[in-house]
Amino acid sequence: MENRIFYAAIKMKTNNIQNFLKSMSAALLLPLALTACQSEPEVGSTLYPSEGDEYKAVAYIDNHLYNPKNSMKTVYAQAGTSPNLEIPGDTLRLHVKLTAAADKDLTFNLRIDNTKLSQTETENVQVVGDDAYKLERKTVTVKQGRLQSDEAFEVVLNDKSKTLLEMKDGGKGLTAFTFDGSDGIKLSEKYNTFRWELGKEVHWVNPNGTVDNLKMLDVHSYDVLTNYSMPGMELSDDNKDNYARFLIGTHKTSWLRVNLHEETPIAAIQLTPAGMFWGDRLYVLFMKEVEVLGSNDGETYFRLGYATCPFVPTAAQEPWNIVFYSAQPVKYLGIRTISTFSSSQENNPVFVSEMRLFR
Template sequence: MKSILKITLPAFIGLASMLTACQSEPEVGTPLYTVAETSNLPKLYIHDLANQGNKGELNVVNANGELIVKKDTVEFYVRLSSALDKDLQVSVAENPSATKTDGAVALDKGAVNILNPTVTIAKGALVSTEPIKVVAQQGAALDTLLTSRSNGAVTLTLNAAQGVDVASNYGNMNITINYKESNLVDDGNTDGLTAMSTSDYWVVDGYNSAVNQLTDGSTGAYNMWWNYVSNGPFTFVVSFDNPTLISAFEVLPATGYTNWTVKTLTVETSKDWITWTKQGEITNSSANIANANPFVVRFTKPVNCQYIRLTNIKANFSEMLVIGELNVYQ
């Protein structure tokens, strides 16, 4: 006896709906839901042990309204995750849209000069044959710092190259341009300058008392100036008969008391003893002190003044400050 399957209309509709639902959500990997392929191409990236986190630094100084670019260079290599069977030329370019400021000002294109924007990774090699070199560059983009009076930020990005992919996390070099306001040259010298006669200037302390030991021409123990650090901080003022264009001055250590010399000081200048202009703060290097060399304070731009005030003078030694002589240069 043959069985006859009877399906009512409501049951048939329910069955059709179930079949349709099962067919509407194909699994990932089917032709309807393809999986994005991961590229097997070698990865191009920036990662240099000398630049932790792909970060570099350049320095500029605002010297009385003029932005001075320091002689710094950021260098970094470009790398491949696996070698190619041919030479590969790779390049970088400024990319302001990718700049992360971290409190600095994002600078427009032109703030830096990429000295060699294109380098080569040789056949079979993983690293570019030479580093990319970058320096700060004078111009409108960099002059933004004169207004913001803060650090600047620049980002360089790897350009695409045929046959490779740029690694997503290592395609940028982030450069901070450190901004400083100072008219003083670090580790300065007196090259090309003329020493003034000690009869053309005199020195007083913070109490306006004459300090003849600093202009007597001797750094010997019987002619040196000294005081206990506990009596500081100390102030000296160098005075001239008339406003004079000054390029530098130097503090000489006393003979036999090298380690007791000046470590740091602040420099101000004035034409009338009323209005003072801060020229900057400066530190005597440890090497300079160890070699008993003069502590040269040179102005980036010579200053026309009648008075030079040295304040916040701190000693290299914890107990005494000892100074042999103070010379002035034009």
């Protein structure tokens, strides 16, 4: 009798423990089940919902860069006062992606929507609209069962744009691109906008210009700073055997600098390579790529343009003419050497034998 009571007590205790464990398991699993029901796949996740799940595919655009995220910058140029814009080959390319495979073909359209820009973003820039761009492909499709559109949205700058032409030198522009989906597809709130930042420069150097019909300035109307940044006549004495030495570099003490005695409209600069010196071919150290700068006070310089020597210099010492689209009124000139015909290394030497200015 006592044994039966003892075993009954043990059985009751075992049942109580099992019931307790079941209750605890249910309590632990319930939050996980609720989380699974309420969670939505994050953008970029590879979760594939099955039929009956509450998950819905989210569409997004992503340039796959940490910085800049969904943005790009382009600097374009205007050729002097002409209507010609120098547009780089930058192209906006974006694929539409889904967080879950499409259950049918889904179509998306790209459009400009500058309401996506915040007030802070637009404080010091010009908001640029449709006129500045060519939407070469503005519709893409994500095929059934796919996570990404086969084709990408494609946008390029419009080289005939009135907006880009009228933007001031040094101006900055900003445009927001977004996209719309079909069939009520949900769009990511975080990854639905792409920003294109623009910068403009005016280049005054005319690569096809000549000095024909231009008047050469008297060499005594300006000073050329040569050795130790002191005025010298080495580049103005009509003697091609003499030369001055400069450096490849960004600091203005490395440049070929000219101080005019008064503000003068400069239409062209003529530079002549050095020749042979004790068997050394100094002409290979002539300027190949330069940046031409102007100033009104000798302290703050502004860019007039870049120029590249169109020929390889020889012992014949053929002069190179850098011609502007229109005369530039300046009191100071700076010619910064970016590279010579033998080097682009900072602080390497540059040799010039003669320099003339034209108006």
